[in-house]
Amino acid sequence: MSMDLTVITVTWNSAKYIADQIESVVLGCEGLAWEQIIVDNASSDETASVIQNDKVRLIKNNKNLGFSAGYNLAIKNATGRYFLYLNPDMKLRGSIRPLIDYLDAHTEAGIASAKLVDTNGRINLSATPRRFPKAIEIWAQFLKLPHLFPKILDRYFYRDFDFSRMADPVAVDSVRGSFMLIRSEIATKLGFAFDPRYFLWWEDVDLCREVKKLGYKIIWHPKVECVDSVGRSFGKRRFFWKQILFFKNALKYFFKWRNRD
Helix, strand or coil: CCEEEEEEEEECCCCCCHHHHHHHHHHHCCCCCEEEEEEEECCCCCHHHHCCCCCEEEEEECCCCCHHHHHHHHHCCCCEEEEEEECCCEEEECCCHHHHHHHHHCCCEEEEEEEEECCCCCECHHHCCECCCCHHHHHHHHCCHHHCCCCCCCCCCCCCCCCCCCCCCEEECECCCCEEEEEHHHHHHHCCCCCCCCCCCCHHHHHHHHHHHCCCEEEEEEEEEEEECCCCCHHHCCHHHHHHHHHHHHHHHHHHHCCCC
16 A cells, blocks of 8 residues: 655654653644654654554664754655755644645645644744845844844745734745655655755755755645754753854855845
8 A cells, every 4th residue: 555644753862851742743644544654763762662563664864963853864765755954842633634735735735734823723933934134134143134234034934924813825935844744755856855965954945955956846725733842952952053054054054045046
């Protein structure tokens, strides 16, 4: 039997929440033909032993290959018509079928994402869609300019949209890599799940841009909800390590795309 969906997750020291994520996937995929592949990037906690479910295929790496490389390893073993890239600290709230049905009915859509909410069910404003960034907007974040100019990032953050009130799907520039439902043939066309030059951060923006360049739309769909805890694994990393990596990959992104539009 062919698979409707392959759920793909990359873990790193995720023992505290991966079991909840897997349980939510089992419930959210009810009625679908599905599988889940989890790639563990050399966790030093009990992540691997926590992953005990007959729906899950575990791939254990002996070193941390990074986010993109982990997903690229997983798609080589995936069989679904669609891939759901899902972070380990996410929890589906209800069925994912509306997103599957939407992509089945709208062949122009290449990626669909859900309404990402906090643990109280309120929309998570740090996890809403983004417009493709301009260089000045990244420098503004780096230099903390929004403290002086509060509206400088309004365009980037879609402040002209009220995602909390939207009831229908809408096309956007980019959605978070923590939850991406993507057609499997897109990964085949690109040759990767995420561009391997990104260890962490910016790979999701880059992928959305690649998918739009192929002629597909990126869709944000409010009829499916998922709790997004926003980077709990990498929250354990030191502040300056994260800052350096974020802006290093921002430079990779801008150099890659500067002459491609």
